[in-house]
Amino acid sequence: MDLRCPFGRVPRFKPSVPTSTTCPKCLKLNAVGVRAGRSFYTRFWFCKHGCGWACWRPPAPWPCPKCKWAKIWAASRLSFACFKCEHRVRLDSLFAI
Ligand SMILES: [Zn+2]
């Protein structure tokens, strides 16, 4: 008889965020690829057009309100910062009305 929980193990929380496929360095569309690491946190994102951008922080799908450049997520996934001018936007400020 199987006494384990019928729903399986409770999954660990993984912050899932919307990501962009625009390279934050060269701004080419559909440029971002993902390379899987050993865990969720060691995945990294890179530019397929060879501009050299590679980062373990994924690009965020909202442009910078200051300079319109692409942004990338912070490690906490609670904010994202502009790749160019480093202007930072907190996620809760986006959705707070
Ligand atoms: Zn690029």
Ligand SMILES: [Zn+2]
């Ligand atoms: Zn900016």
